[in-house]
Amino acid sequence: MAKRTLLKPQDRRELFDIPTDEESLIRHYSLSPADRLEIEVRRREHNRLGFAMQLCLMRYPGRALMAGEIPPKAMLNYVAEQIGADPASFDLYARREETRMNHAAHLLSYLDMRSPTAENRRAALLAAIEAASGTDKGAMIAKAIIATFREHRVLLPAPNMIERMGLAGRAVARRRAEHALISDLDPEKLRTLDRLLEVDPAIRQTRYHWLRSTPDAPGAGNLVGLTERIAFLRTLGIDPRLQARIPSGRWDQMIREGDATPAWLAGDFSASRRRATIVAQLIKLGQKLTDDAVMMFIKLMGRLFSQANNRKKQRHMNARLETSKALRLFLDTIVALQAANEEEADPMEMLDQRVGWHRLLQVKPGLEAMVENNDVSPLMMAAEQHANVRKYAGAFLQTFAFQSRRRNDPLLAAIEVIKALYAEGRRVLPDRVPVAHLAKADRERIFESGRPVRSLYEIATFALLRDRLRSRDIWVEGSRSFRPIDEHLMPKPAF
Incomplete structure (x- = not known):
């Protein structure tokens, strides 16, 4: 095992190598x-050059300058x-260990x-734990250790020692986070978490995998x-x-x-790490699934009205021939009435002669249907798909609790x-229902x-x-995205 x-090689160079660029040298x-x-x-x-080099380092x-170490040429020349002094004279100093x-x-x-001292190393380890509670990045943890040593005005230990302290601090921070998540869970609940990684015969997969493999496409079944x-x-x-017990960086x-x-790899973790990982995932999944369900409801309702508008447009397209005939008949009627007016003839006789009263009576039912279809509202069109909405509306409403800043919000009452009802x-609404919304x-x-x-x-x-x-005028309990606007803002004390 490796x-x-x-630290990554680049991090080690940035933290421990002697800088050689002009700005850093100055x-x-x-x-x-x-x-x-x-x-x-x-x-x-x-000796003067060697003393100066040690002072700078x-x-x-x-x-301190290590035995046999030759600093970079750029630093030697600058100092x-x-x-x-002649930079080449440093070779003689490097051979004098006692000096x-x-x-x-x-x-x-x-x-x-x-x-x-041991006290300094203890303080550096505590700094590593503190840094690791907010991040897993090795460079940030190592910087916290180095900053602590510098604050105490002590020489830095070897890079390998700093790295071992960082690893130890990160391990402690991880164990503390794991303990914070599962310390209050009783043994039966912990066993329930372990069973999430076992294949459930009812669904032929682990519940852990089932929870994470959520459908994306908007649909009633999904x-x-x-x-x-x-x-x-739930x-x-x-x-x-429980999430509030963990610093945000460590939680992320x-x-x-x-x-x-x-799921199969989570089963190989230690009991503490495995259970803490599952708890964190369950909390995150609760928020994610809530957000996904609300967003899917929004998309389904949007699609409902979009399809209603499309059906209305299609009906207009299908009625183009009848509309054209009705307009031609209407134009003939105007021409006939205009001719009657110019010739001072009886309008009804002229209309019957040129257009035919029976033709006007024949198209009347069709015109009434065309007018009725044209005046139908998007709500009426959308309600035609109410049977499909009922497939998911009851489950959606029963699952979530909606909140509003408006006192006695009529929408929530509705x-x-x-x-x-669900x-x-x-199947029938009461005679009196909230309608103010x-x-x-x-x-x-x-x-x-x-009624x-x-x-x-x-x-x-x-x-x-x-x-x-x-x-976000109405929000959902347990959601991360659909919550009050002010909860997305920076807290006043932090601001």
Whole structure:
């Protein structure tokens, strides 16, 4: 098995390699007058250059010069130029181990630094745990460790040591997050989570896979399938508020790992990691399935009215020949009446002579049907598909709780009435139903016969629910996308 690492090669270079670009050299390795006075105390040229190089390295990146180490040529030239030394003289200094050690000890006092102690390493480990609670990125964790050592004014340990501390901190942060998610779950519930990875004979797949393989295409059956999954999730009794126990960065990492983990691989995890991964996925799936179901309802209602408009257009297209004949007859009638007026003849005799009164009476029923079809409202057209809407409307309404900022919102009252119809299996609306949410024209159509027509009432109510869900004027409990607008904003304390 490959050795686990914290940092990518590029991260190691950025964190630990000596910079060589001009901007970094100027920022980190420019010597002050006090530094030059301290350097000039050394008599020999190679000692002055070696002392200066160690001073620069202890300041940044914060470590001592290693035995036999030759710094990059760009750094050697830049430092040597400042003290008037030959860069080639450093080769002699690199061979004098005792001198290097003595200089390092003196520089610790000069720079007010020291070698790391157990207390410093403990503080760095705590910093690694804190950083890892918000991210899994090794570079960020290593930077937190390095920053802690620099804050305590101690030399950096070897890169491998920093990497091991980062791995340890990340492991602790992961275990803490796992414990926060599953610590309050009783043994029976934990066993229930484990059974989600077992094949269920009823559906011939694991429930874990079934929950994650949700249908995407808008359809009555697919929407019912989403509500069935949500109902199953609720039977598991996982509190979505457990997410608040986990820092957002660590939560996102757990979700990413869970998304990339198939059911068969999750079974190979340790018990703690496996159960925590399942809990995180269930909480995320509860939000996702809710969002998907609401969005599918919005699409289905939109498609309902779009298809109604298409049917209306198709009817107009099919009636083109009859419309053309009616217009020709109407034109002939106008011509006949105009001729009667010009010749001062009897209009009815002229009309009967040129057009034929019997022809006008024959086309009257057809014209009445054409006018009636042209005046039909989109609501009436959409209500023709009420039977298809009933396939999913009951399951959708029973699954979700809708909220509104409006006090005594009539739309919510109407939804409760419709929900009760589906729950009780009744087919006829009560004589008195909430109507304040409907437009005047819709109310007139719904109550045209005196009693409310259920199909028209439901479709009109669902159309308004769709619009207000899209505008977030109404939201759904348990949703991530369909929630109040102010919950998408930055909290006031953070702002």
